[in-house]
Amino acid sequence: MYNILIVDDEPLICEGLCSLLSASGISLANVYMAHSGYEALDYLRIEEIDLLITDIQMGSMNGIELMHQAKLLKPWVQTIIISAYETFQYAQMAIRLGAKDYMIKPLNNDQFLDSVRNVLLKMNKPAATEDQFLSKLQEHFHMEEPLPKRTELFNQLLSSSEETPEEIAKKLYERYAIKLNGPYYAVIKLRLNLSDKDRQIQSRDALLLQYAALNIANELLDKEWNHVAFYSPNQEISVLIQWDENEFGEASVNKINQLDMIGRSLYYNIHKFIGLHCVIGISQIVRGIGFVGMLSEQARKAILWNREHRDHYVFYYGDFNWSTYTQDPTAEELSEQNSLIVEKSKAYIDRNFAQKGLTLHEVAQKNHVSPNYLSYLFKKDTGYNLWEYVIKLRMEESRKLILFTDLRRYEISERVGYESPEHFSKIFKKYYGMSPSELKKDDKK
Numbered sequence: 001m002y003n004i005l006i007v008d009d010e011p012l013i014c015e016g017l018c019s020l021l022s023a024s025g026i027s028l029a030n031v032y033m034a035h036s037g038y039e040a041l042d043y044l045r046i047e048e049i050d051l052l053i054t055d056i057q058m059g060s061m062n063g064i065e066l067m068h069q070a071k072l073l074k075p076w077v078q079t080i081i082i083s084a085y086e087t088f089q090y091a092q093m094a095i096r097l098g099a100k101d102y103m104i105k106p107l108n109n110d111q112f113l114d115s116v117r118n119v120l121l122k123m124n125k126p127a128a129t130e131d132q133f134l135s136k137l138q139e140h141f142h143m144e145e146p147l148p149k150r151t152e153l154f155n156q157l158l159s160s161s162e163e164t165p166e167e168i169a170k171k172l173y174e175r176y177a178i179k180l181n182g183p184y185y186a187v188i189k190l191r192l193n194l195s196d197k198d199r200q201i202q203s204r205d206a207l208l209l210q211y212a213a214l215n216i217a218n219e220l221l222d223k224e225w226n227h228v229a230f231y232s233p234n235q236e237i238s239v240l241i242q243w244d245e246n247e248f249g250e251a252s253v254n255k256i257n258q259l260d261m262i263g264r265s266l267y268y269n270i271h272k273f274i275g276l277h278c279v280i281g282i283s284q285i286v287r288g289i290g291f292v293g294m295l296s297e298q299a300r301k302a303i304l305w306n307r308e309h310r311d312h313y314v315f316y317y318g319d320f321n322w323s324t325y326t327q328d329p330t331a332e333e334l335s336e337q338n339s340l341i342v343e344k345s346k347a348y349i350d351r352n353f354a355q356k357g358l359t360l361h362e363v364a365q366k367n368h369v370s371p372n373y374l375s376y377l378f379k380k381d382t383g384y385n386l387w388e389y390v391i392k393l394r395m396e397e398s399r400k401l402i403l404f405t406d407l408r409r410y411e412i413s414e415r416v417g418y419e420s421p422e423h424f425s426k427i428f429k430k431y432y433g434m435s436p437s438e439l440k441k442d443d444k445k
Helices: 011-022 037-046 063-073 088-096 109-123 130-140 148-157 165-176 203-221 245-249 255-274 289-307 331-352 360-366 371-382 386-404 409-415 421-432 436-444
Strands: 002-007 028-034 051-055 078-083 101-104 184-192 227-232 236-243 278-282 314-316
Touching (some): 002 011, 002 037, 028 037, 037 386, 063 255, 148 289, 165 289, 184 203, 184 255, 278 289, 314 371, 331 360, 331 386, 386 409, 386 436
Antiparallel strands (some): 184 278
16 A cells, blocks of 8 residues: 655646546555645655655745655655656756656556556565575575676776776776766765674675675666775775766755665665665765775764764764764764754754755755754754654644634744645644644533
């Protein structure tokens, strides 16, 4: 059973697609409707959405920005874009963010339902258990390290070597036609958790699991990213990502957030299909191939954070101010820094919770950390999901306004940051179990 969210600023289109899906026979739990990007974000925050179907032109937040925010919240949410504009630039951006289809209005009903079925069918592939997965791999593959000489060159590129990075890049091009022109690079490192207190993973099984993880990484990244993925020492997988000047100059999407989305997608899919946890370290982005060794070291250091945060698995090097320490920070120093991040974020939310369009990205940006890490720290420190805290403040304020003022519903919804009184009422009823008007009536009794 799936949950689908339809987003369009034309109510008739939302209602029409909702009716079409309800009558389609597709196994659906809920079909939600939103008429703006901000309203859609609240559904994504508080409901388990599997598929987002969104228009591209919707006033204050377009479908591309919504899709980007959705991927920050839940990288595994699938998306279909519907648009009245057959614009290559929009389609290219949507596909780059992982859209599964880009459909032009007016929609053909059969084609639309076929598209939805295809997306849901691919989501419905059951994850094999680890033993089943290993058995299948052993049956079909004679395991050898893929192109060991190429792998050796890549690892030389990421470490100190007698040859310069430029010389190694030249060899990679001459021998394997791999272009490392950049000029912007980042490194992601992935370390599988192969030690289990309940069972000992055999060395051959470990190699098979590493091979499977490498294939998952390539499958996730092949269509959207200019990358190479390869084995590294200590049973790690390294991913080198590059951007040219045009790609990096595209201002519509924050590149660090893109890396965060990649990291969380890698973790989610490896855990789903292999059944193992992995720890992922993400470097900063630097211009020049001569710095990829430094980026590799950054990704390695980021992975070390898992020692302090055993229940968190994706770490970005830039989330901690390493430059203030002459050596790796102690647990106490990490805790102090993290508490300060939460304290500042909480203070920012307290001041701005009623702002329309407030996002996790904005709060994270103000505190110079990634959205993923801020979400984790905030929940760990306060007991609240960050957006649950925003809703708590909005609901408490709106309750006061309902009980102690004569403001109308639309005025109250404006004051606490909602775009429409209808959406405000839905959130209020979900939070308090009664509508604003019911609360007002109860107070008068």
